[in-house]
Amino acid sequence: MTSKSGDFKVCAARDSQGHYEKARRGEFTFFSGVDVEYEEPVNPEITIEIDHISLNDAADRISSFLKKKILSGKDIKALAKGTDKA
Template sequence: MDNHIIWHKSAITREDRHHLNGHKSGVLWFTGLSGSGKSTLANAVDAQLYELGVRSYVLDGDNIRHGLNKGLGFGIEDRIENIRRIGEVAKLFADSGQIVSTAFISPFREDREQARSLFPSGEFIEIFVDCPLAVCEKRDPKGLYRKARRGEIRDFTGIDSPYEAPLNPELIIETYRHSIFKAADIVVSYLRNQKFIP
């Protein structure tokens, strides 16, 4: 980093924003295979938080690649940069006092741990959206697995690129066992129990 770039301290602190909002901020980091239900679950949680008057936002993997990460591919280096950028953006949302949900495959543990290191202790909530590969392939909502099996997509997670499941996530949600509504309830209950929201 350039030695001439100096961090400018904000006049309003994160704690000030927590007080104004009536809830804490942080990141719900949804990780799992394509088709596991990350985006669906993140949006279901976001809808519940909205109804509770909680300031929140969803950063979705596909949506981010339409703008901020438009120029990145799916090779290992680009995947690492993709998650690095998302970690930094999620940190800004949390600094603004919001609960931000990130719905990204984020296949590598090291990248997720790097993102965790950006947050104060307890404000990074890793949620493993657990769903067997066979179920994800059967769902295949975007037809990506079929394309990967035909060789039309390379470096596809779960097919020819690895997925490293979290070792100690804060939550494991088995989306092949629970309805999306039950799964969202589990996440919101966790936020209540951890005193993020009233």
């Protein structure tokens, strides 16, 4: 499980697709931080503190984590091809 932590204002400011604004207008419901409280996972495998790093750095950390802990290079190639078998 992955967790993100960060100030609501930072998350909303980085929202390039306007999801937070749509949630505020009621177009999205059950949206964490807008109409429901965000519940942090009890024991996440990785936490990304988005207040303190760039989006690119966050993506790099997640990618590194996946490569090291979950997927082998062979599995990544299979997923890129759309198969679940290497």
